[in-house]
Amino acid sequence: MFDQILFFFNALLQQTGAANFTFGNLVMIAIGGTMIYLAIAKHYEPLLLIGIGFSCIVANVPGPPDVPGGPPVSALLYVVKEGGLFHYAYEGVAKLIIPPLIFLGVGAMTDFGPMIANPKLVILGAGAHLGIFVALILAKLCGFTINEAGAIGIIGGADGPMAIFVTVKLAPHLLGPISVAAYSYMALMPMIQPPVMRLLTNPAERKIEMAQIRKVSKLEKIVFPAVIAIIVNLFFPPVAPLITMLMLGNLLKEVGVTERLAKTAGGALMNIIIIILTVAIGSTMAADKFLNWDTILIVVLGLLAFLFGTASGVVTAKIMNLFMKVKINPLIGSAGIASVPIAARVSHIVANQENPHNHLIFHAMGPNLAGVFGTAISGGIMLALLGVN
């Protein structure tokens, strides 16, 4: 009888996740916990990190095997499986439904005035993308195919939806690790960028105050989305769905007669999309899939892409200063990496720490918004050169 009780207890234990818990699960739970800590304690992009961190934790709590003798399946992965809610959430990401909707929301929330007001600074939106190409070449040297290397490189564009979009086109099997790396580093930019920015500038440069930007009229703001949509659709059809939606969202905001739609696109719809996106991304972080050399390489290359992108943005701004009568603060160069408005906020904070009277946020928003187009252009050219539509 004792043997029977022991047998049933053992059978019961096998039906739980406890028997299948691995060291890798523990590592990933610690990573998820760190993300939540950074979101709560340091306020590092809580909208992204809470969802990703929580679903990363749950994805690493193993459940019983799906089939007798098979690998353990986490409770979260049960809902990710076909028929479950997050299966369709992930499909929304993988089938490129969610990225254009994110761009619609971003457009509806964004004032492109700082970019229109100072066209000279738009060049920083290209200058800060050296990281894309450094990561691309290094990824190729590490043995990835050129399509995989291109998808890894685009992490350096610091634009989550664009990284997803290009990855699905070039290397869909890498969607999980690339989206995790892109969104995690975007959220961690307040930690990643400042050391590079300080290393490449001296205190005098960081103290440079910039003149107030001109006021942009309503007419200019209404014409802007249509002009950009025409240019992008004409020259970069591969990335047109994203930029078209970005510009539609912005037009809804600027015209003034569609306030309800703009509020929905940038508010409720955006919030729903963020919840779905973060859980879909975090649910790909199960230890057995995530803790392998390819993923670790992608995470390291993504970090290098961010570091080189930040550095090249600052250096481009310093080169521009050689030719400009009125100097710009080189800290705004790093904002050209995209990741709106995180990178612009970082530029502002670093400058403000050096000179409390310096408010760079509006100046940094110009290159920051140009960075969105810079990433789209780089991604579009990459897709075209690799023969992908």
Add this chain to the structure above:
Amino acid sequence: MIPDTVYGAILLSVIDFFLSFVVISGIGFVLSLFPYLNRLGEIDEKKLREGGH
């Protein structure tokens, strides 16, 4: 179009980086013409909002 080699990766990077600068400079040029739009007149934002839904 681009060979799947390290040379191909370098080629892709150089072309892409260069063209990105060219295209974004083009967008910058277009934006520098935007102030001329204001010669067409001014939009009354208050009236715009009144017509909204």
